[in-house]
Amino acid sequence: MSTGYVYHELYGWHDTGTHAGLLPADPRRGLQPFRHYENAEAKRRVHELVVATGLVDRLTRLAPRPATDDEILLVHTPGHLARLTEADATGGDAGDGGSPFGPGALGIARLAAGGVIRAVEAVVDGAVDNAYALVRPPGHHALADIGMGFCMLGNVAIAAQAARRSRGVERIAVVDIDVHHGNGTQAAFYDDPDVLTISLHQDRVFPPNSGFVTERGTGAGFGRALNLPLPPGTGNGGYLEAVRRVVLPALHRFRPDLVLVAAGFDANPVDPLARMMVTARGYREIARMLVGAAAELCGGRVVFAHEGGYDPVYVPFCAHAVIEVLAGVEEPFEDPFGVNFDNQGQQEAQPHQLAAIEAAEKLVADIG
Numbered sequence: 001m002s003t004g005y006v007y008h009e010l011y012g013w014h015d016t017g018t019h020a021g022l023l024p025a026d027p028r029r030g031l032q033p034f035r036h037y038e039n040a041e042a043k044r045r046v047h048e049l050v051v052a053t054g055l056v057d058r059l060t061r062l063a064p065r066p067a068t069d070d071e072i073l074l075v076h077t078p079g080h081l082a083r084l085t086e087a088d089a090t091g092g093d094a095g096d097g098g099s100p101f102g103p104g105a106l107g108i109a110r111l112a113a114g115g116v117i118r119a120v121e122a123v124v125d126g127a128v129d130n131a132y133a134l135v136r137p138p139g140h141h142a143l144a145d146i147g148m149g150f151c152m153l154g155n156v157a158i159a160a161q162a163a164r165r166s167r168g169v170e171r172i173a174v175v176d177i178d179v180h181h182g183n184g185t186q187a188a189f190y191d192d193p194d195v196l197t198i199s200l201h202q203d204r205v206f207p208p209n210s211g212f213v214t215e216r217g218t219g220a221g222f223g224r225a226l227n228l229p230l231p232p233g234t235g236n237g238g239y240l241e242a243v244r245r246v247v248l249p250a251l252h253r254f255r256p257d258l259v260l261v262a263a264g265f266d267a268n269p270v271d272p273l274a275r276m277m278v279t280a281r282g283y284r285e286i287a288r289m290l291v292g293a294a295a296e297l298c299g300g301r302v303v304f305a306h307e308g309g310y311d312p313v314y315v316p317f318c319a320h321a322v323i324e325v326l327a328g329v330e331e332p333f334e335d336p337f338g339v340n341f342d343n344q345g346q347q348e349a350q351p352h353q354l355a356a357i358e359a360a361e362k363l364v365a366d367i368g
């Protein structure tokens, strides 16, 4: 088993600036200057843990390259790219007022999208069996004409389109396990019958009023968007049930040639931006099921692309567990927080969570 691994130090140099978490620091509003929630640490510490435990020695390093204009324009409008280019010398915002970046960030965003492209190409070409792209900034909220939710470019959507164009991959499934709705990826393929987008997320966290179970695609793409908004408090039990009863059957009906996973780790119990309870153990099991499905359906061709996850202490253990699964590590590194988080009350699936899962489960039959 060989697993590709993308990381670049420049991912940590994307500067979201002085903030008070989500908001610009502003003493007039009582917002003392601090860091932005989306800062380098959670991702940088994933990489450092991967190096420190020796897991990196089991991986095949893949050097990212910048996504080209052509590749970016497979998903985004020329206007969006022009606005990012224009603001690149000074820094600015990717569009929604909540996606700040410093000077030179477009080059880093290109390297993030290009990192996912590189991982996908390596898997499709058979250079590696599967891959993990630890990229930053994240991408799954970015829309064609505007960045949002800390995202400048739609990394996964761009990589999917690039794989179709350069490698002739026909059917792609995107499974988004970030705690927020994968609205950008969904929008990029909303009328596309050959790309299935599935998003598991906490009900109505971000974007506002997005990711309802009723959002199902349009035209020829009807049925090829699947949303599973889960109640706050959903833990390992509910998530594993959701993957078993919705995601795996959907993948089996769709029969993809390639699976991409938008791997956000903000559904963990201590994330500042959501209220879920998935632990490293849960992420490990989710990854096992997705890797297993890819093995059954498409020769194991699966690429995980890093998205959100904002607790710098715990995210590394969640991502490390997923990368171990990809690499087929049989003796996993122990999550030192497992004793704190794995046995919290209501980790098992609750009735109201099962009701949400059942609502999405009913729609799987429409995926042809």
Ligand SMILES: [Zn+2]
Pocket: 178, 179, 180, 264, 266, 307, 308, 309
């Ligand atoms: Zn997120």
